[in-house]
Amino acid sequence: MNEENVLLVHNYNHNGVPVVAAQGDVDLCTQDILRKALINSCKERSEPGKVAVDMREVPFIDSAGLALLVEIRKNYLDTCQLALIISARSQPERVLKLGRFDTFLEVCYTPDELVNSSAPVSA
Amino acid sequence: MANGDGQGEILPVELEFFARSDQLADVRKLVERLAAKTRLNKEEIEDFLTAVDEAAANAIRHGSPNGDRSLVKVVCHSLPTALIVEVRDRGEGFSVPGTSEMPGPEAPGGRGLPLMIALADAVEIASSAKGTTITLKKLARSSGGESIVSRYSSADL
Numbered sequence: 001m002n003e004e005n006v007l008l009v010h011n012y013n014h015n016g017v018p019v020v021a022a023q024g025d026v027d028l029c030t031q032d033i034l035r036k037a038l039i040n041s042c043k044e045r046s047e048p049g050k051v052a053v054d055m056r057e058v059p060f061i062d063s064a065g066l067a068l069l070v071e072i073r074k075n076y077l078d079t080c081q082l083a084l085i086i087s088a089r090s091q092p093e094r095v096l097k098l099g100r101f102d103t104f105l106e107v108c109y110t111p112d113e114l115v116n117s118s119a120p121v122s123a
Numbered sequence: 124m125a126n127g128d129g130q131g132e133i134l135p136v137e138l139e140f141f142a143r144s145d146q147l148a149d150v151r152k153l154v155e156r157l158a159a160k161t162r163l164n165k166e167e168i169e170d171f172l173t174a175v176d177e178a179a180a181n182a183i184r185h186g187s188p189n190g191d192r193s194l195v196k197v198v199c200h201s202l203p204t205a206l207i208v209e210v211r212d213r214g215e216g217f218s219v220p221g222t223s224e225m226p227g228p229e230a231p232g233g234r235g236l237p238l239m240i241a242l243a244d245a246v247e248i249a250s251s252a253k254g255t256t257i258t259l260k261k262l263a264r265s266s267g268g269e270s271i272v273s274r275y276s277s278a279d280l
Contacts, residue, residue, distance in 0.1 A: 005145060005147070005148030005149075025148060025151075027144070027147050027148070027176060027180070028144040028147060028180045028183065028184070029143075029144035029145045029147055029148070059169075060151070060169070060172065060173070060176075062147075062173060062176050062177060062180060062238075063177055063180070063232070063234040063235045063238055064180065066234055067231060067232050067234070070228075070229055070230070070231055071231065073229070074229070074231075089166075091169040091170070091172075091173060094166075094169075094170065095173060095238065098225060098237075098238065098241050098242075099225060099228055099234055100225070100227075100228040101228055103228050104228050104229055
């Protein structure tokens with residue numbers, strides 16, 4: 001892998017919501033790193049609830065990254081309510097809106113918004 | 124360097140690479156570097172990088188008959204108020220779909236071409252059994268340039 005095209009992920013918990021934080025571009029090359037981290041977080045949930053992806057440090061996502069989010073949402077629908085934390089006026093925000101991801105995934109701008117909100121659309 | 128057409132075009136910059144997904148970052152970096160010398164603003168550059176990335180990813184995934192030993196070429200033409208990027212592969216070509224609509228939000232895929240069309244100002248596809256060339260153009264809005272309606276077509280190379 002190109003040394004400068006590295007996606008870093010780490011986990012944190014925000015008021016009971018497990019969060020996978022990504023740092024770097026999510027593209028055809030790096031999406032598998034995020035896939036593995038999200039699958040781990042979804043599998044670790046002992047009961048149904050939210051799992052969030054903190055993408056505030058993701059400056060770029062392409063259609064491979066979008067497909068990954070759909071895949072995770074579909075495969076863990078029964079146990080994980082996928083939510084996204086993004087930066088305003090960013091490339092990911094525009095691409096997610098073009099794909100209408102805000103109609104079926106919870107999209108927030110801060111971790112605090114996760115706690116008291118619910119997913120916008122039913123399964 | 125001007126090419127004599129009065130438009131101030133800089134000499135084309137080419138990047139040829141093996142069809143591996145880890146090359147996408149280099150493609151984006153090249154286009155970003157060239158775009159920084161135009162009047163495209165930050166949002167326009169980010170949008171165009173997305174379109175180019177999708178075209179290059181398409182070449183890697185679908186236009187590489189010899190896998191990662193196949194070659195993909197990216198040719199960039201810079202103008203002060205626009206950037207044009209061609210992505211060429213040597214695959215077997217494909218039928219240009221009749222629609223460019225974004226698939227439903229929960230569709231597993233099919234967003235590449237719709238993103239290209241949504242985020243570039245013009246998209247042209249020439250595909251044959253010898254390969255595919257996708258040409259993408261982005262205009263700087265601040266330049267007052269007229270927007271070109273996104274279009275795509277199939278033609279012999």
